[in-house]
Amino acid sequence: MQQKYIGQPVSRVDGEAKVTGSAKYAAEFNVPKLRYGYVVNSTIAKGKIIKINLERAMAVQGVIKIYTHENRPSTAWLSFNYADMDAPPGKPFVPMHNNKIVYNGQPIAMIVAETFEQARYAASLVTVEYDKEEHESDLHAHLTEARLPKKGLATLLKPGPPKPKGEAEKIYEASPVKAAGTFVHGIEHHNPMEMFASTVVYEGEKKLTIFDKTQGTINCQLYVANVFGLPFKNVRVISHYVGGAFGSGLRPQYQLFLAVMASLDLKKSVRLSMNRHQMFTFGHRPATVQKTKFGANDVGKIQAINHESIGETSQFEDYTEIVVNWANMLYPSPNTKLQYKLKPLDVASPMDMRAPGGATGLHAVEVTIDELAYQAKMDPVDFRLLNYTDMDQTTEKPYSSKELKECFKQAADKFGWKNRNPEPRSMRRNHKLIGWGIATGIWEAMQLPTRAEAVLTADGKLTVSSATSDFGTGTYTVMAQIAADCMGMDLADVSFKLGDSDMPFAPISGGSFTAASTGTAVQAACLGLRKKLLKKAQKMVAAFTEAEFDDIDFTDSGLHLKNNSGPPLSYREIVAATKEKTLKSKNMGWPNAMKQRKFTRATHSAVFVEVEVDEDFGIVKVTRMVTAVAAGKILNPKTARSQILGGMVWGISKALREESVMDHRFGKFMNDSLAEYHLPVNADINDLEVIFVEEDDKIVNDLGIKGLGEIGLVAVPPAIANAVFHATGKRVNDLPITMDKVMDYASPLV
Amino acid sequence: MNSFTYTAAPDANTAAALLTADKHAQLIAGGTNLLDLMKENVAQPAALIDINNIDGLDGITTLDNGGLRLGALAHNADTAYHPLVEQKYPLLAKAILSGASAQLRNMATNGGNMMQRTRCYYFYDTSTPCNKREPGTGCSAIGGYNRIHAILGASDSCIATFPSDMCNALAALDATINVTGPEGDRVIAFTDFHRLPGDEPQLDNILKHGELITSIDLPKNGFEKNYAYLKLRDRTSYAFALVAIATGLELQDGLIKNARIACGGLAHKPWRKPEAEDYLIDKVPIKENFEAAADIILNGAMGYKDNAFKIELAKRAIVRNCLTAANLNN
Incomplete structure (x- = not known):
C-alpha cells in the first residue's frame, strides 16, 4: 500500500460543517410535535423522598405529564440489564427507581411539556419534602475505611495492581536515597462544551430513533433495548457529532433513560437536555489521596517503589481506574508494593475522564521521581535515563516499541534544558521566579475488535462506515485517509461515516483505542473490497483472470497489473458491471493477539515545562511547554497535534485550575458552572510545542497505530508541579496548585 | 419562565415613576447580570423597565470644573476606550478592562456595573440558605466554601463580596453618583453608595426603590501620572x-x-x-x-x-x- 494520505496533515474533513453550523448535535434535531423534558434534581445527598408537590407545576400551561418514582412506567427488573459497556462492578444507577436519594443532584422528577420553556418553568415550581439522613461525602474524613475494589467485567480492561515484589517498604526505609509524598486530587467534571441531550423520535410501537450525545451508539442501543425490553433492531442511536465528551459519553447518562421512558409512555417524540448545573450531577473524575515512597541506591538506581491510592466511589458501583500500576511500567525496581483502594461515599458514581487513573497516578509517580533525582543530586533527565527500561517490569515483557529516549533528546534540545541551573529558586525575571520541570508520560496502546463496511458505487466513490465516534478526535478525517490509501483512491472520492448504531459494530470510543481499532477495521474492509474487486475483474478481463491478489496494484482508483501485461481496470468500470451497481465488504478488524501477547504496547511522552511564579502572590503561569510524543505511526500530524495540544491545555488546567468543590454539609458541588469551575482561558495558555517521534511498530497493528487521546495529558501536571518546585523550592502536591498553596512558600515580604 | 411585564421607558422620569409604582419592578439596561439571575431563579422581577431607549444617558462629557461625566447608559467598553478616559483617568480604563470579557463589557453599562450582585456561590444556588437572597434563612458561606468571600466589614448575616472592578477605580477617584427619583435628584458620594451587609445583606447599596442612576461624575484629578x-x-x-x-x-x-x-x-x-x-x-x-x-x-x-x-x-x-x-x- 502506498501511503499518499496517511501521515499527511490533512485538514479536518468535518471542519467546514462544524464551523458553519451545519453539523447537527443531539439537541438540534427537530421533528414535528416534539415534546420537551426537564429534570428536577434532588437537593439532599441521602435520605428518602416523602412527598413531591407537583400541583403548581401541573398547572403550568403546556405541561403534559410529570414523571416521578411514583408513576414512572416499569422498566427491566434485573440490574444487569442496566449495565452498559463501561459499567463498573455493582448496580447501575436507575433514575427514579424508588424514593431513595443516593446523591445530591440525583434526578427525581421530569416534566414533559409542549415547549422547553414551559417544562423548565414548571420544574422550578416543584417542591420536595425529604426525610434526610446523614451522608458521607468527604473522602478525607473516611480514608481509614477504604477497602479493596470489587471485581467485574470492567476489571478486564482495568486490571488491579500487580502482586508485591520483594520487600518494598523495608528496602525503602534502608535506601540511602529516598523520596516520599502525599498527593491530593479533588473531584473534576468533564464539562464538554455540548451538554448531554437526547432527542428520541417515536417511530411507532416499540420503535425509536434516538439522537444522543455519546461515545458509543451501540452501547446506548444495547442499554435502551435491554432496559425497555425493545428489539435491538428497533432502536437506532445516532450521534454524528459530539461536542466534546472526554469520557463522559462512555456511559449512557440519565437524560437518555428518561427521554426514552417518556417517549415510549407518551408515544411521542421527546427531547431532554441537561443544563450546565446538571452536567455536575453524574460522573466525575474521583477524588484521590495517594502516598508514594520510592528509594534508590547510592548511584541512583531505583530499588523500592511503594505507591498506594485511595479513591472515592459511589455507594452502588465500584468505579476503578489504573492509578498505581504506572511506576513499575516506567522504572525497573526489584521491590514494589502497589495498593489501590476505594471508599464508597454518597456521591454519583465516578467515571472515566481523560486519561483515567494515569493523569492521577503519574502526577504522584513523576513528582516522586523528580524528588528522588534531587535527593540523588542528579539532573531529572539523567536520573530517568539511568532508570530507563525497554522492558515492562510488571509483565516482564518488552515494549513493542519505545522511543522515549529520543523524546527526551528532542524535547530537551528544543526546550534548551542544558541551560538549566538545577538549584531551586536560582532563576528569576523581576518579581517572577522561573522554574523548569520535566515529566514522563505513558499510556497503554490498546485495540478492540471493531467492524467496518466499505462500499464502492458506480460513480467511483467509496464510503466506509463504522459505528464508532468522533468527539473532536479526528476520526472522520484519519479513517478517510486510511481508506483512501488502502484503496489507492483520491481522498476527495472517499468518505467515512460514523456515529450510527445501524452501522457495523464498534465498541465505545475511549482509552486511546479508537484509531487503532477502527483503523484496523477500515483496513480489513478495504482489503475485503479489493479481493472482491479482483474477483469481479477476473470475470471481466482476460488479463486479470490468472492474476493473483499480489500481482495487482490497487491504485488510481483501479486495478493495475504489476507486470503491465494488460491495461488497468477502473473501480468504476467494475462496479458499473455489477447488478447492484455497488460493491460492498463488511469485515472485522481483529487485534493480532498472537503478535501482541508477547509485548507490552504503550505510548510515551516527555514533557518540558517552564513556569513563572510570582514571588509575592504565588500565582503560577506556564510560559512554555514542549511535549515530545512517541505513539507509533502518526496518521495525521495536524489533527494529532491538535489532540496533543488539547491534552497539554488540559494538563495546565488539571495542575493549576480545575476542581469541583463540594460543600460537605450539603454533599453538593458549589462551583457548578463554567463561571466558577475554572478551566483555562486563552490568557492562561502561552507557548506550546508538540514533537512527534515516530515509531515503526508492526506489532501493535499493521498500520502501526497506537492512539493519542490520553498521552498528551498524563505527564503535564507533574511536569508543571516539578517546575513549580524548581522555581520556589517547595513541593505543592495538592492539585490544583492555586496561589494560596504556593504563597505561603514564596519569599516573605519583609 | 416566570412571567413579567416589560416596558420600555421613554425618559428617566417615566422610568422612575414606573419603578416607584411597583415594588417588584426592576430596571434593565445591559442585562448582563440581571438576566443570569432571572434564569437561575435568583431574581424574579414582576416587571422589567427597560431604560436603554432613554436619550442623553449614554454620553461622556466634560464638566465645567474640569471633571468628566460618565452617562449611566454608556457602555463599559465605550467608557474604557474613550479618549478622555484613557488620557485623564487611565486607572478607570484599566480597572474596567480587568473585568468580565470583551462581549460583556460591550453590553454592560456604567450604571449597571454598580448594581451588579455578589458572585457568592450560595447566593446563586437556590437550594441553599442565603440571607442576601432570602433574608432570615442564614448564611451558608459562613462554615461553607468561602474562598471568594470577605475579610473586611462582613457580618454574621453575610460575608459576600462586591465583584466589580470598575467600582474600585471609581471609589479611588472619589467619583460621585447622580440619581433621580420621585423625590427629585440627589448626589451620592461613591464611597457612600455601596453598603456593608450588617443585618440587612439583601441591600447592596443605598439607592431607594424608585431611584435611578443617571450619571457618574469624576473629579478633575485623575491621578494619571x-x-x-x-x-x-x-x-x-x-x-x-x-x-x-x-x-x-x-x-x-x-x-x-x-x-x-x-x-x-x-x-x-x-x-x-x-x-x-x-x-x-x-x-x-x-x-x-x-x-x-x-x-x-x-x-x-x-x-x-x-x-x-x-x-x-x-x-x-x-x-x-x-x-x-x-x-x-x-
Missing part, C-alpha cells in the same frame, strides 16, 4: 478578583502628596480607609511606608476557612500596586 490597578484571581482572565487594588498617587519632590487606595474582593463594597491614605501624606513612596498603610487598611481583617490567605495576599498586593504606581513613569 501615578496610578496602578492590580487584580489577582484564580485564572488570568474571566474570573472575579480574589484581591484587586486601585491606587492613585500624587508625588512631589519625592514625597507623596495625595494617595488613594481602594480594594476590591475584600468586602461588601470597594474598601477605602482614609486613615491609610492620610498616613502616606509627605512620606516617601517606599515599601515600608506602603506596608504600614496596608496594615491600616487591613486592620481588623478576619479570614474564614478558605480565604484567610487573602489577608496576607491583600497586604502584598497593596504594597506591590502602590510601588507600581509610584514608579510608573520612572
Whole structure:
C-alpha cells in the first residue's frame, strides 16, 4: 500500500460543517410535535423522598405529564440489564427507581411539556419534602475505611495492581536515597462544551430513533433495548457529532433513560437536555489521596517503589481506574508494593475522564521521581535515563516499541534544558521566579475488535462506515485517509461515516483505542473490497483472470497489473458491471493477539515545562511547554497535534485550575458552572510545542497505530508541579496548585 | 419562565415613576447580570423597565470644573476606550478592562456595573440558605466554601463580596453618583453608595426603590501620572478578583502628596480607609511606608476557612500596586 494520505496533515474533513453550523448535535434535531423534558434534581445527598408537590407545576400551561418514582412506567427488573459497556462492578444507577436519594443532584422528577420553556418553568415550581439522613461525602474524613475494589467485567480492561515484589517498604526505609509524598486530587467534571441531550423520535410501537450525545451508539442501543425490553433492531442511536465528551459519553447518562421512558409512555417524540448545573450531577473524575515512597541506591538506581491510592466511589458501583500500576511500567525496581483502594461515599458514581487513573497516578509517580533525582543530586533527565527500561517490569515483557529516549533528546534540545541551573529558586525575571520541570508520560496502546463496511458505487466513490465516534478526535478525517490509501483512491472520492448504531459494530470510543481499532477495521474492509474487486475483474478481463491478489496494484482508483501485461481496470468500470451497481465488504478488524501477547504496547511522552511564579502572590503561569510524543505511526500530524495540544491545555488546567468543590454539609458541588469551575482561558495558555517521534511498530497493528487521546495529558501536571518546585523550592502536591498553596512558600515580604 | 411585564421607558422620569409604582419592578439596561439571575431563579422581577431607549444617558462629557461625566447608559467598553478616559483617568480604563470579557463589557453599562450582585456561590444556588437572597434563612458561606468571600466589614448575616472592578477605580477617584427619583435628584458620594451587609445583606447599596442612576461624575484629578490597578484571581482572565487594588498617587519632590487606595474582593463594597491614605501624606513612596498603610487598611481583617490567605495576599498586593504606581513613569 502506498501511503499518499496517511501521515499527511490533512485538514479536518468535518471542519467546514462544524464551523458553519451545519453539523447537527443531539439537541438540534427537530421533528414535528416534539415534546420537551426537564429534570428536577434532588437537593439532599441521602435520605428518602416523602412527598413531591407537583400541583403548581401541573398547572403550568403546556405541561403534559410529570414523571416521578411514583408513576414512572416499569422498566427491566434485573440490574444487569442496566449495565452498559463501561459499567463498573455493582448496580447501575436507575433514575427514579424508588424514593431513595443516593446523591445530591440525583434526578427525581421530569416534566414533559409542549415547549422547553414551559417544562423548565414548571420544574422550578416543584417542591420536595425529604426525610434526610446523614451522608458521607468527604473522602478525607473516611480514608481509614477504604477497602479493596470489587471485581467485574470492567476489571478486564482495568486490571488491579500487580502482586508485591520483594520487600518494598523495608528496602525503602534502608535506601540511602529516598523520596516520599502525599498527593491530593479533588473531584473534576468533564464539562464538554455540548451538554448531554437526547432527542428520541417515536417511530411507532416499540420503535425509536434516538439522537444522543455519546461515545458509543451501540452501547446506548444495547442499554435502551435491554432496559425497555425493545428489539435491538428497533432502536437506532445516532450521534454524528459530539461536542466534546472526554469520557463522559462512555456511559449512557440519565437524560437518555428518561427521554426514552417518556417517549415510549407518551408515544411521542421527546427531547431532554441537561443544563450546565446538571452536567455536575453524574460522573466525575474521583477524588484521590495517594502516598508514594520510592528509594534508590547510592548511584541512583531505583530499588523500592511503594505507591498506594485511595479513591472515592459511589455507594452502588465500584468505579476503578489504573492509578498505581504506572511506576513499575516506567522504572525497573526489584521491590514494589502497589495498593489501590476505594471508599464508597454518597456521591454519583465516578467515571472515566481523560486519561483515567494515569493523569492521577503519574502526577504522584513523576513528582516522586523528580524528588528522588534531587535527593540523588542528579539532573531529572539523567536520573530517568539511568532508570530507563525497554522492558515492562510488571509483565516482564518488552515494549513493542519505545522511543522515549529520543523524546527526551528532542524535547530537551528544543526546550534548551542544558541551560538549566538545577538549584531551586536560582532563576528569576523581576518579581517572577522561573522554574523548569520535566515529566514522563505513558499510556497503554490498546485495540478492540471493531467492524467496518466499505462500499464502492458506480460513480467511483467509496464510503466506509463504522459505528464508532468522533468527539473532536479526528476520526472522520484519519479513517478517510486510511481508506483512501488502502484503496489507492483520491481522498476527495472517499468518505467515512460514523456515529450510527445501524452501522457495523464498534465498541465505545475511549482509552486511546479508537484509531487503532477502527483503523484496523477500515483496513480489513478495504482489503475485503479489493479481493472482491479482483474477483469481479477476473470475470471481466482476460488479463486479470490468472492474476493473483499480489500481482495487482490497487491504485488510481483501479486495478493495475504489476507486470503491465494488460491495461488497468477502473473501480468504476467494475462496479458499473455489477447488478447492484455497488460493491460492498463488511469485515472485522481483529487485534493480532498472537503478535501482541508477547509485548507490552504503550505510548510515551516527555514533557518540558517552564513556569513563572510570582514571588509575592504565588500565582503560577506556564510560559512554555514542549511535549515530545512517541505513539507509533502518526496518521495525521495536524489533527494529532491538535489532540496533543488539547491534552497539554488540559494538563495546565488539571495542575493549576480545575476542581469541583463540594460543600460537605450539603454533599453538593458549589462551583457548578463554567463561571466558577475554572478551566483555562486563552490568557492562561502561552507557548506550546508538540514533537512527534515516530515509531515503526508492526506489532501493535499493521498500520502501526497506537492512539493519542490520553498521552498528551498524563505527564503535564507533574511536569508543571516539578517546575513549580524548581522555581520556589517547595513541593505543592495538592492539585490544583492555586496561589494560596504556593504563597505561603514564596519569599516573605519583609 | 416566570412571567413579567416589560416596558420600555421613554425618559428617566417615566422610568422612575414606573419603578416607584411597583415594588417588584426592576430596571434593565445591559442585562448582563440581571438576566443570569432571572434564569437561575435568583431574581424574579414582576416587571422589567427597560431604560436603554432613554436619550442623553449614554454620553461622556466634560464638566465645567474640569471633571468628566460618565452617562449611566454608556457602555463599559465605550467608557474604557474613550479618549478622555484613557488620557485623564487611565486607572478607570484599566480597572474596567480587568473585568468580565470583551462581549460583556460591550453590553454592560456604567450604571449597571454598580448594581451588579455578589458572585457568592450560595447566593446563586437556590437550594441553599442565603440571607442576601432570602433574608432570615442564614448564611451558608459562613462554615461553607468561602474562598471568594470577605475579610473586611462582613457580618454574621453575610460575608459576600462586591465583584466589580470598575467600582474600585471609581471609589479611588472619589467619583460621585447622580440619581433621580420621585423625590427629585440627589448626589451620592461613591464611597457612600455601596453598603456593608450588617443585618440587612439583601441591600447592596443605598439607592431607594424608585431611584435611578443617571450619571457618574469624576473629579478633575485623575491621578494619571501615578496610578496602578492590580487584580489577582484564580485564572488570568474571566474570573472575579480574589484581591484587586486601585491606587492613585500624587508625588512631589519625592514625597507623596495625595494617595488613594481602594480594594476590591475584600468586602461588601470597594474598601477605602482614609486613615491609610492620610498616613502616606509627605512620606516617601517606599515599601515600608506602603506596608504600614496596608496594615491600616487591613486592620481588623478576619479570614474564614478558605480565604484567610487573602489577608496576607491583600497586604502584598497593596504594597506591590502602590510601588507600581509610584514608579510608573520612572
